[in-house]
Amino acid sequence: MKTEELREYFQESLCIFNLQARDKKSALEEMVDRISRECRLKDRDIILEMLLNRESLGSTAIGKGVAFPHGRTLAIQELTVLFARSADGVNFDSLDKKPTHLFFLIIAPPQDKENLYLQVLGCVVELIKNASKRRKLMEVTSFPELQAIFDS
Amino acid sequence: MEDQAKLLVALQDLDLLIKEARDSDTSTELKEMGFKLDGVAKLQEARDKLAKRIDPQLLNRYERVARSYDRAIVPVTDNFCLGCFVTLPTSYQSLQNKNQILTCESCGRILYFP
Numbered sequence: 001m002k003t004e005e006l007r008e009y010f011q012e013s014l015c016i017f018n019l020q021a022r023d024k025k026s027a028l029e030e031m032v033d034r035i036s037r038e039c040r041l042k043d044r045d046i047i048l049e050m051l052l053n054r055e056s057l058g059s060t061a062i063g064k065g066v067a068f069p070h071g072r073t074l075a076i077q078e079l080t081v082l083f084a085r086s087a088d089g090v091n092f093d094s095l096d097k098k099p100t101h102l103f104f105l106i107i108a109p110p111q112d113k114e115n116l117y118l119q120v121l122g123c124v125v126e127l128i129k130n131a132s133k134r135r136k137l138m139e140v141t142s143f144p145e146l147q148a149i150f151d152s
Numbered sequence: 153m154e155d156q157a158k159l160l161v162a163l164q165d166l167d168l169l170i171k172e173a174r175d176s177d178t179s180t181e182l183k184e185m186g187f188k189l190d191g192v193a194k195l196q197e198a199r200d201k202l203a204k205r206i207d208p209q210l211l212n213r214y215e216r217v218a219r220s221y222d223r224a225i226v227p228v229t230d231n232f233c234l235g236c237f238v239t240l241p242t243s244y245q246s247l248q249n250k251n252q253i254l255t256c257e258s259c260g261r262i263l264y265f266p
Contacts, residue, residue: 041266043266046161049165050166053166054169056194056198057173057194074164074225074226075165077229095188110165111227121185
């Protein structure tokens with residue numbers, strides 16, 4: 001998957017440019033609440049529990065100020081991606097012990113047979129390796145700006 | 153009493169997470185991306201705790217179906233069982249509102265109404 005293709009998986013209503021939470025659980029709650037509201041999901045707690053369980057497997061904050069909470073749950077019907085940015089940073093148990101500012105939350109239903117969510121996850125991880133794009137993402141404040149970073 | 157249907161779905165999510173962490177292809181792919189997956193024992197503990205909150209008969213039913221299929225619980229969309237794609241009786245819609253745990257009469261999988 002190419003980074004330009006990422007834009008089709010993001011939507012404005014699932015972008016949080018001023019995440020308020022300061023710790024891992026609150027940050028996941030804030031992001032899951034947004035998904036539940038926008039996607040009209042009835043089982044918000046199941047999604048949250050899955051993401052917390054995924055974090056206990058190993059933190060998804062892999063350093064450089066970025067985290068990728070992800071996993072599969074029956075409580076969602078299609079691949080869903082949420083972007084969040086925290087200016088102050090979140091204590092997300094990052095592998096480099098530094099605050100996390102960028103979040104790419106990726107969840108998919110179990111019946112995602114082609115492992116599309118792993119493809120999207122891999123593509124976002126690659127994007128983040130680019131220091132210039134990472135810097136731009138740290139300052140992004142609108143959806144068009146976010147899309148422009150995928151296209152650049 | 154806790155919502156048994158929700159607990160079952162959470163259990164299946166956890167089983168899937170453990171399965172993926174143990175699957176060599178998936179875990180290799182995730183590790184290559186930079187993720188650490190060293191907490192499988194913690195997940196197993198969480199699984200054991202969660203299983204104790206589920207009615208034993210229901211848990212037994214889940215585990216029996218899970219032995220036959222990759223996923224014991226499947227979603228219902230447009231009145232179709234997404235396990236075997238058979239149309240379900242219309243009465244199921246009203247029964248699920250009463251928090252009953254329903255099973256597909258065709259394939260035997262447990263049904264989840266998103």
